[in-house]
Amino acid sequence: MRAAIAALFEEDTPEERFIRLTRLLTDWPELHAQVRQMRQATGDDLHDNGMTYKEIGALIDVTEGRARHIAKGIVRPVRDNAKAKRKSGEKPEAAGE
Numbered sequence: 001m002r003a004a005i006a007a008l009f010e011e012d013t014p015e016e017r018f019i020r021l022t023r024l025l026t027d028w029p030e031l032h033a034q035v036r037q038m039r040q041a042t043g044d045d046l047h048d049n050g051m052t053y054k055e056i057g058a059l060i061d062v063t064e065g066r067a068r069h070i071a072k073g074i075v076r077p078v079r080d081n082a083k084a085k086r087k088s089g090e091k092p093e094a095a096g097e
Helices: 002-007 014-048 053-060 064-072 077-088
Strands: none
Touching (some): 014 053, 014 064, 053 064
């Protein structure tokens, strides 16, 4: 990945590089979402094929719980849980309860 980014600075004019970097930043939210979905699917596949979330977490140096969240597509577990409760009409719990 770093090599691909470094390649953005090779053999071009500063104007061309500026345009390419601007396009990259413009497309970044979509690219980021796509990479996140690919990681989620791969984590889910690893779990479906017998790896524990603890083992998956060890691959990327995160906790078992975070590995589970990644594989399930949970980005912000506390916030997502509160949103789900609001949508269902259930009152979210206050912090510390």
